[in-house]
Amino acid sequence: MQFPPHIARRALLVGGLLLPTGSCTNDIPGTTPALREGPFYPRSIPGDADADLLHVAGADRPAQGEPLLLTGVVRRQDGTPLPGVALEIWQADANGINMHPHDPNLGRRDLGFQGYGRATTDGAGRYAFRTLRPGLYAGRTRHIHLRAYPLGRGRPLTTEIFFPDEAANEEDRLWLALSPAERAMLTVRLGTDAQGQRAEFDIVLG
Ligand SMILES: [Fe+2]
Numbered sequence: 001m002q003f004p005p006h007i008a009r010r011a012l013l014v015g016g017l018l019l020p021t022g023s024c025t026n027d028i029p030g031t032t033p034a035l036r037e038g039p040f041y042p043r044s045i046p047g048d049a050d051a052d053l054l055h056v057a058g059a060d061r062p063a064q065g066e067p068l069l070l071t072g073v074v075r076r077q078d079g080t081p082l083p084g085v086a087l088e089i090w091q092a093d094a095n096g097i098n099m100h101p102h103d104p105n106l107g108r109r110d111l112g113f114q115g116y117g118r119a120t121t122d123g124a125g126r127y128a129f130r131t132l133r134p135g136l137y138a139g140r141t142r143h144i145h146l147r148a149y150p151l152g153r154g155r156p157l158t159t160e161i162f163f164p165d166e167a168a169n170e171e172d173r174l175w176l177a178l179s180p181a182e183r184a185m186l187t188v189r190l191g192t193d194a195q196g197q198r199a200e201f202d203i204v205l206g
Helices: 005-010 167-171 180-185
Strands: 067-076 086-090 116-120 126-132 143-149 157-162 189-193 196-200 203-205
Touching (some): 116 126, 143 203
Antiparallel strands (some): 086 116, 086 143
């Protein structure tokens, strides 16, 4: 997998002081809206950082919670699929606990859940993560953080993925600040198949 070296470098930075803001990188109409990184981007990237967040190498049990297959296509604005785009996601476990020292409940985190993963789009621009339905934590609705690294010199897109029909959306400051069009672009399409729950989330890069 070809992953930009700056992703690996980020793991060495402390306290977020040197991190890029990640905001306002995709403010062109019709592209996936950008949101801030938030407080829980991992301090250090876990040794197991693949696209299967339900299995942690060396852990003695699988992740707890409701499995969710998160898939989608990354495209340019003109609809062209983008192969080779590196993606990261990070999210709370089923109990709403994040893999970060600032999470007040870190001691109760599910060690069978990876909390962070990486994938790269295939030749058709498609990606897939095996993860779980994130739990709720204080002050936020259900969400998954995502970052996409465009090829070439484009700045990464940092954003969040929301869920439809969540009561907590209506009390979430970030959700309430989005326009209807932005909400539509940042909300997964949920479905179910023989493997379980599926979430489709397409990304349009500017
Ligand atoms: Fe978060």
